[in-house]
Amino acid sequence: xxxxxxxxxxxxxxxxxxxxxQQLVPGKLQFAGEAAYSFVRNSIAKDIIxxxxxxxxxxxxxxxxxxxxxxxxxxxxxxxxxxxxSHVGGAYVLAAIVYVTWIAVGVRKSGLKYFxxxxxxxxxxxxxxxxxxxxxxxxxxxxxPVTHSLRLFATMLAGHLIIMISGAGIEYLVMQENxxxxxxxxxxxxGAIAMYMLEALIMVLQAYVxxxxxxxxxxxxxxxxxx
Amino acid sequence: MNQAIISAATEGGTNPLVPNxxxxxxxxxxxxxxxxxxxxxxxxxxxxxxxERAEAIEGGIAKAEKAQAEASAAxxxxxxxxxxxxxxxxxxxxxxxxxGAQILAELKEKAAAESARITAQAHTQIExxxxxxxxxxxxxxxxxxxxxxxxxxxxxxxxxxxSARVVDRFLADLENQNxxxxx
Numbered sequence: 001x002x003x004x005x006x007x008x009x010x011x012x013x014x015x016x017x018x019x020x021x022q023q024l025v026p027g028k029l030q031f032a033g034e035a036a037y038s039f040v041r042n043s044i045a046k047d048i049i050x051x052x053x054x055x056x057x058x059x060x061x062x063x064x065x066x067x068x069x070x071x072x073x074x075x076x077x078x079x080x081x082x083x084x085x086s087h088v089g090g091a092y093v094l095a096a097i098v099y100v101t102w103i104a105v106g107v108r109k110s111g112l113k114y115f116x117x118x119x120x121x122x123x124x125x126x127x128x129x130x131x132x133x134x135x136x137x138x139x140x141x142x143x144x145p146v147t148h149s150l151r152l153f154a155t156m157l158a159g160h161l162i163i164m165i166s167g168a169g170i171e172y173l174v175m176q177e178n179x180x181x182x183x184x185x186x187x188x189x190x191g192a193i194a195m196y197m198l199e200a201l202i203m204v205l206q207a208y209v210x211x212x213x214x215x216x217x218x219x220x221x222x223x224x225x226x227x
Numbered sequence: 228m229n230q231a232i233i234s235a236a237t238e239g240g241t242n243p244l245v246p247n248x249x250x251x252x253x254x255x256x257x258x259x260x261x262x263x264x265x266x267x268x269x270x271x272x273x274x275x276x277x278x279e280r281a282e283a284i285e286g287g288i289a290k291a292e293k294a295q296a297e298a299s300a301a302x303x304x305x306x307x308x309x310x311x312x313x314x315x316x317x318x319x320x321x322x323x324x325x326x327g328a329q330i331l332a333e334l335k336e337k338a339a340a341e342s343a344r345i346t347a348q349a350h351t352q353i354e355x356x357x358x359x360x361x362x363x364x365x366x367x368x369x370x371x372x373x374x375x376x377x378x379x380x381x382x383x384x385x386x387x388x389x390s391a392r393v394v395d396r397f398l399a400d401l402e403n404q405n406x407x408x409x410x
Contacts, residue, residue, distance in 0.1 A: 004253050005253070007257065011261055012260075012269075015264075016264065019272035019276070022276045037270075041273075063258065087246070089248070090250060092251060093255045097258070
């Protein structure tokens with residue numbers, strides 16, 4: 001849990017320092033900060049939410065992305081080796097924040113009619129509606145936050161487990177009397193390194209996916225009438 | 228360590244989907260704090276920098292466009308001036324050529340006139356000299372001939388009118404003969 005606070009300190013300090021100088025021609029640090037900020041601002045917020053009102057959601061998306069990213073990367077750092085979201089609580093919290101946000105956005109945009117827009121697709125024949133509407137309600141309002149949180153939690157937990165298991169496996173094999181079994185630990189080590197690399201990729205990817213889905217949900221709420 | 232992991236995994240049979248409330252609280256607080264920092268400082272500062280940069284670039288573009296327009300205007304002006312100068316030069320050259328031709332023609336004309344005049348004068352002079360020579364010859368030759376004839380004949384040919392006629396006929400014959408020879 002200290003790690004969460006540490007991540008806040010790391011992210012906050014880095015970006016405040018990077019942004020503070022505000023030079024037109026950026027230095028190295030400012031350039032790195034701007035590149036990271038622009039990635040979320042342009043590649044996620046602007047591309048998905050669209051040109052006019054994306055700026056309102058940039059802070060949320062930016063915070064989500066780097067908060068999750070740093071907390072995930074912990075899992076790849078020796079000695080720390082623990083992604084925050086391998087405990088489900090944090091993932092629930094973030095998914096809940098996003099859930100509340102996109103519903104609020106939809107309601108503010110279209111009023112209570114938003115729930116009708118979100119659950120009754122236009123252009124569907126009326127006799128199919130009794131089937132479609134429950135599916136839409138379940139998928140949008142019940143399953144969505146669950147998958148949103150569990151996707152992050154499960155990948156982090158699985159990655160954490162697989163690294164730990166291979167570590168324990170290596171230890172177990174090395175302790176064996178049999179030389180062949182001792183030697184087999186090298187194979188496990190090779191596999192563990194490969195899994196470690198894969199996990200590092202997934203850590204970044206999941207931060208991106210979580211933020212991307214948030215942007216997609218907000219976009220869906222903003223333009224509910226055209227979906 | 229193995230025992231520790233195994234006991235941790237089976238400890239109390241905890242469901243991994245059941246969250247720890249303290250964990251949730253810490254994540255929420257941390258996220259809220261970070262969100263606050265981002266909203267309050269990070270995003271405004273980056274956006275300000277972006278806006279300033281965009282303005283600087285667009286201002287630079289505007290300035291460059293203005294300079295370009297000025298340069299092309301100057302170029303147009305220079306071209307116009309150049310064309311004008313060329314036309315002027317051509318005009319002057321044409322004028323000079325025409326003037327030169329005119330002067331030449333005048334000179335030629337004058338020379339021709341002069342030469343004609345000189346020729347005519349020479350003709351006249353020659354003619355008058357010839358005339359004078361003819362007259363003086365006629366008189367002299369007549370006198371000489373008469374004198375000669377009278378000496379030969381031994382008598383004075385006093386009859387002037389007759390002698391003049393004889394001399395004239397003789398000279399006319401002489402001239403005819405000369406003309407025939409000249410031909």
